[in-house]
Structures are given as structure tokens and as C-alpha cells.
Amino acid sequence: MESSDLFSPPAPIPSAQAATEIEALRTQLNAWSHSYYVLDAPTVPDAEYDRVFKALQALEAAHPELLTADSPTQRVGGKPLPEFASVRHAVPMLSIRTETDTEPTGAQNFDARIRKELGLLESDPPVEYVAEPKFDGLAMSLRYEMGVLVQAATRGDGEYGEDVTQNIRTLRQIPLRLHGGAPPVLEVRGEVYMRLADFDALNERQRENGDKTFVNPRNAAAGAVRQLDPGIAARRPLSFFAYGLGEVTPPEQGGPVFDTHYALLQTLKKWGFPVAAQVEIAQGATELIAYHQKIGAARDGLPYDIDGVVYKLNALALQRQLGFVSREPRWAVAHKYPAQEQLTSITAIDVQVGRTGKLTPVARLAPIFVGGVTVTNATLHNLFELRRKRVRVGDTAIVRRAGDVIPEVVGIIDKPRARYVPNFRMPRACPICGSKVVREKTEMNHRCSGGLFCPAQRKEAILHFAHRRAVEVEGLGDKLVEQLVDTGVIRTLPDLYKLGFTALSALDRMADKSAQNILDALEKSKNTTLPRFLFGLGIRHVGEATAKALARHFGKLDAVMDATPEQLLEVADVGPIVALAIRTFFDQPHNREVVEQLRACGIHWEEGEPAQQAPKPLAGQTFVLTGTFPTLSRDQAKDLLEAAGAKVAGSVSKKTSYVVAGEEAGSKLDKAQALGITVLDEAGMLALLQPVDAATD
Ligand code: 5U1
Numbered sequence: 001m002e003s004s005d006l007f008s009p010p011a012p013i014p015s016a017q018a019a020t021e022i023e024a025l026r027t028q029l030n031a032w033s034h035s036y037y038v039l040d041a042p043t044v045p046d047a048e049y050d051r052v053f054k055a056l057q058a059l060e061a062a063h064p065e066l067l068t069a070d071s072p073t074q075r076v077g078g079k080p081l082p083e084f085a086s087v088r089h090a091v092p093m094l095s096i097r098t099e100t101d102t103e104p105t106g107a108q109n110f111d112a113r114i115r116k117e118l119g120l121l122e123s124d125p126p127v128e129y130v131a132e133p134k135f136d137g138l139a140m141s142l143r144y145e146m147g148v149l150v151q152a153a154t155r156g157d158g159e160y161g162e163d164v165t166q167n168i169r170t171l172r173q174i175p176l177r178l179h180g181g182a183p184p185v186l187e188v189r190g191e192v193y194m195r196l197a198d199f200d201a202l203n204e205r206q207r208e209n210g211d212k213t214f215v216n217p218r219n220a221a222a223g224a225v226r227q228l229d230p231g232i233a234a235r236r237p238l239s240f241f242a243y244g245l246g247e248v249t250p251p252e253q254g255g256p257v258f259d260t261h262y263a264l265l266q267t268l269k270k271w272g273f274p275v276a277a278q279v280e281i282a283q284g285a286t287e288l289i290a291y292h293q294k295i296g297a298a299r300d301g302l303p304y305d306i307d308g309v310v311y312k313l314n315a316l317a318l319q320r321q322l323g324f325v326s327r328e329p330r331w332a333v334a335h336k337y338p339a340q341e342q343l344t345s346i347t348a349i350d351v352q353v354g355r356t357g358k359l360t361p362v363a364r365l366a367p368i369f370v371g372g373v374t375v376t377n378a379t380l381h382n383l384f385e386l387r388r389k390r391v392r393v394g395d396t397a398i399v400r401r402a403g404d405v406i407p408e409v410v411g412i413i414d415k416p417r418a419r420y421v422p423n424f425r426m427p428r429a430c431p432i433c434g435s436k437v438v439r440e441k442t443e444m445n446h447r448c449s450g451g452l453f454c455p456a457q458r459k460e461a462i463l464h465f466a467h468r469r470a471v472e473v474e475g476l477g478d479k480l481v482e483q484l485v486d487t488g489v490i491r492t493l494p495d496l497y498k499l500g501f502t503a504l505s506a507l508d509r510m511a512d513k514s515a516q517n518i519l520d521a522l523e524k525s526k527n528t529t530l531p532r533f534l535f536g537l538g539i540r541h542v543g544e545a546t547a548k549a550l551a552r553h554f555g556k557l558d559a560v561m562d563a564t565p566e567q568l569l570e571v572a573d574v575g576p577i578v579a580l581a582i583r584t585f586f587d588q589p590h591n592r593e594v595v596e597q598l599r600a601c602g603i604h605w606e607e608g609e610p611a612q613q614a615p616k617p618l619a620g621q622t623f624v625l626t627g628t629f630p631t632l633s634r635d636q637a638k639d640l641l642e643a644a645g646a647k648v649a650g651s652v653s654k655k656t657s658y659v660v661a662g663e664e665a666g667s668k669l670d671k672a673q674a675l676g677i678t679v680l681d682e683a684g685m686l687a688l689l690q691p692v693d694a695a696t697d
Helices: 015-038 046-062 104-117 196-208 217-225 230-234 261-270 284-301 316-322 383-388 455-465 478-486 493-498 501-505 512-525 530-536 544-554 557-562 565-569 576-587 589-600 634-643 667-675 682-689
Strands: 086-088 128-135 138-145 148-154 160-162 185-193 239-248 280-283 306-313 332-336 341-353 358-370 373-379 396-400 408-412 446-448 622-626 647-649 658-661 678-680
Touching: 015 046, 104 284, 104 306, 104 332, 128 261, 128 284, 128 332, 138 217, 138 239, 148 160, 185 217, 196 217, 217 230, 239 261, 261 316, 280 284, 284 306, 306 316, 341 408, 358 396, 373 396, 373 408, 455 478, 455 493, 493 589, 501 512, 530 544, 530 557, 544 557, 544 634, 557 576, 557 589, 565 576, 576 589, 622 634, 622 667, 634 647, 634 682, 658 667, 658 682, 667 678, 678 682
Parallel strands: 622 647, 622 658, 658 678
Antiparallel strands: 086 160, 128 280, 128 306, 138 148, 138 185, 185 239, 306 332, 341 358, 341 396, 358 373, 358 446, 396 408
């Protein structure tokens, strides 16, 4: 668009020309929408789509006589309805028979029945089926007349459904106008569902607005479809998969002819509908079993919930031959997976302390088989989630277990409680170590402040203390720490320094030489620095940079431990949350005791004087390091830069001030050059640091 177009209204154009332009814009927008929403392959930037959309809106506003219901501008509109009208389905919406055996071999039952009903002999070849995922949403019938969507209806009782056209028009995956040559009448049947990412985002928005959240994507989808206000429905992100037909113009009146269900699905795609990518042709029971297993294994990675797979006879002539029994076709079956949600009662609510000190309320449950295993505990995440879901002991909970994810209580069944049950409260003291339980204002989670002392946090605390950038105990990895803690050899952090050769070499897969190496590494780690020690304590929010700042500012550990919040706030980088975390940590007598014991074990460092704030010549500059430097390790270079006030980032962007490149520098160097960022070698970097004292580490 020329810039002058922005200021002068478009000159009116004759109606015939407008009609041609409007048609061209609609076709273009429909094609882009189809690529984006159905094919998952965007072809234009959003801004370009918006520009053309606005151009179409402007033309339609200038020519209201040319406005039609199938225009992409007309997806959202209409007033809230008092209720949904009832619609009679021209062809009943059938339900589907369920195979009760959830094992993959359950597919044999269906195949055996089909073979029997078709009168096949054992020696006859395998029957051809189509296998599809069974989406966990709600069935929908879409009616097109002369290629234009005129009605969307729910299944209802199969004969009568509800007219939800206003809401369904808002689904971008559903064409308002069929692509290509379409029959005069076409009813497409399929499932409206909500993708998991859309469900999570919707619930996040609901939470932010203080609105009720949905227990699962199916409920959210059903709520959206049955929303009387189409404006609200439009904000609920729904998707659609097509899997069959209802009424269609018969072939003798120009309707389509298909021989197989598979061919029908391919045509649905051509008409503009999304069809699941996992649809496959399967020969006989063996391939159905393999399909059930394959989709079962992929189930947890799919971007939407499925509750099983569907098998259908592929040949439509055979489908017609078998027909129906009590509203269920004989030629199809739903083969379910074990349910991922079940109801059970909550017998108690306990608190678990995680390895990082997080306190999680956990519902103890009457044992329930869900997601393929028996579950007796389910997470309630945190106090706020628990309150939001109004969970109390004795309630009937909806428990969800999907894949390897920890089972969770997604909601409770709303019904009056028979007796008063007190609300759950977070304990004030850690149920494991008795340390104070704290929660920062901006945080949802309660935490134990017992850090070094709390047995629940022991492994994590030891690993962190021994980390390469803390006091560094070479060779002390997670497997070894796990063994040391699980066998009771180490109970507290200082026990690490009381380890003897005998205890170490008695551990699994621990050769004498390795045991000695660990002892040597422990000895070496005793000679450390104050920043490393402070960082190693694992105080919440005290990362390396803050530990260095604290060490520089106070000089001595005792001064840090006794600093008031006000004094802590004087340190560069320390804000109220960090100051509170440091204070809370050192206010726990247990933590101070551990520090004393570590000092008593011989851990030492050179203490300094409280620093006058050192000059920060590189404050505000961001560096990226790449390649191998001639004299400095990457860590040393990082320390030097940070001491001079610079930030060291992991990737190059427009915000990067300098890239320091050594030998075999990788793509970061290329990117720096492409963006015109100054590239230094090690010497160049050291030159920038000249006015600064050596690193504090
Ligand atoms: N994928 C798929 N889901 N689904 C559900 N196909 C399919 N077919 C159905 C139903 C109820 O019914 C037809 C077999 C009539």
C-alpha cells in the first residue's frame, strides 16, 4: 500500500468491479486461512493477512449489498441467543459400538465379527479397514448448501440436536464455503475438540481474570460450543476433525461417488476440512492391533486428547451390506485406551516436600485404576490451586493420569458435603525438618527454609554445594550422592567432609582409586572463596553473581549472615525478595549450624574487608563468549567480565555489545558478523578490563 493510501479514503468503485475485488480478496483470505489452520503451514505473515482482511472489510462496508454470510469477515457476529433451536438431523447421527477389551488384541474381536457377518472363510484374505484416532471432543454435523455453511448442529439424541451455527462459524478450521466443486447438499460429520496448548492458554486466561477454569479440554470444548453468546464462543479456541458424512446429494442428482471410506476422507480434505494425519488403511486384525499399539504409544505426545481409535470397514459397499443395529453401525467400532480420568474419593490431604524445598499438597485417594495403573496419590499442585478447586477431604475427585505425568486432581464433583469439613491449611513448619515454611508474595509455592538441613532437600543441597561453580568437589555426581544419602552414610552436608576411605570404597562400583580421588577432591574443595561458598549454600535467589556481590560488599561471611535487610539492600543486585531470602535462610538456626560445622571441617577462604564499590567499567554491556581462548578458560573469562559489571549471555542478539571469539568459534561468530557486532579476541577483551581489579573469585 502506498503511504498516501493511509490518509485518503479509497475512491468509490462501481459495484461490478467491487464484486470482483471482494471475491478475489475472499478467495485469497480463505486460502491463507486454510494453509494456517488446516494444513498447519502458514504462507503469509499475520500482518499481511490483517491488511487484506481490513481491505475486504472496507470494501464490504462500502458495498453492503455484496456482503454474504460466507465472507471471512462474517465468522464472529450475531447476538446472544436465549436458547439453541432444535434441529432434526436429515440423516441420524449414529453413535459407535465400543470394544470393551482395552488390550490391543481386542481388535481381533471386531475383525472376527466382521468376517463372520460378511460370511468369510478362514482361508479368505484379510479384510481392509480404515483406522483413525478417536478424538475426545463432541460430535458435530455441518450442513452445506450450494457449498455454503448453513447449519452446524450437535448430536443431541442422534435424531434431534441443537443449532450451534453461530458458534461453529467462529472455528477457522471449518470452511464457511467449500473448496472446489461441491455437491448441492453436503453434511460433514466430525468432532469439535480443543487442542491441549489452547486449553492450557484458555485456563491461564480464566485464572488471570479470576474466572472458573475448565477441568479438561472436552469440557472446555463442550462449554464453548454450547455458549449462547457467540462473542464468548469466538474467544474459546476450538478445532475440528472431519471423519464422515450425513446427508449428501445422491450421485444420480450430481452428488459425489466414493468406493471407500479412505477416498471419502481424501475428498473431505480437498473440500477444505482437517482430517487427522494418523488415518491409515489396515489389512486384517494384525494391522489393527499394530495400529492400536502405535497410536497408544504416540497418544501422550499428540497435541490433543484421544480416548481410543476407531476401525471402519473401508469398502462402502460392504458398510451398506452390514448396515446398522440400534443406531450403531455394524461396520465400525471404537477401541478405547484405558481412561485417563476417573472419579474417586479423597481420604486425606498431606504435604510433600520436594528436593528443592517446595511444599506440595497431595491428595490421598481411595485406590483407583486410571491411565493404566492404580493410583493412590494425586498432586494438588499448591495451596492456591487447591483452594480454587475447592478441594476438601471426603470430596469426590476427578483424577487424571496421562502418560508418565504425575496424577493430579483436576477438579471435584460439585455436591453438598454431608458434614462440615475444615479447609486445608499449609503447615507453618516443614513437616520433614521443622524449619519455617515461607512463601514470597509473588510466588504460588510455599517452601521449606531449611535448605541445607532439611532431609528432603539433602541430595539437591549436596550436589549444589559440590558443583563446579560452587566449592567444586570433582567426581561427586548425582549417582554417588544418591548412594551416599540413601545408604545413610551422609545425613548432613558436613558429613561429606567426615567421609573416610572405608565408607567410600564400600559403595557400589567404587574402586579404591576412585574413592581416593573423591577424598582428594573433597580436601581440595576446602580451600575455596567466599563467593563460591555463599553460592554453594543454595540460598534461594542467590546465584553466582549475587554471591559475588555479597562477598565484595561485606568481605566476611559473618557480616553477610548478620546483615539486616536494610544492609542487604545496599548491595548492588539485591532487591527486597533476595534480601528476605538471605535473611530467612540465616534466621534458621539449623542453617547457621551447618555453616559452622562446615567451617569446623576445615572449609576456609580468604576473608576481605568490606569493599568500597569497585568501579564497573563494563556495566550495561553484554558479552557473548565463543570458541577456545589462548590463556583463559570460558569460566575465567566470564568471571572477569562479570566482575567488571558486564552481563555474559549465551546467544548473540541485537542487544549484544561484544562477542569474544577464540579458536574454533562457531555460529555465534557468524551471527555477530551478520549483525555487525564488534568481535574481540582474548587480548582485546583483557584490554577492556584494564582499569578493573582482578576477579573476586
Ligand atoms: N474418528 C472417528 N471418530 N468417530 C466417532 N470416526 C468416528 N465415527 C463415528 C464416531 C461416533 O461414528 C461413525 C462410525 C458413525
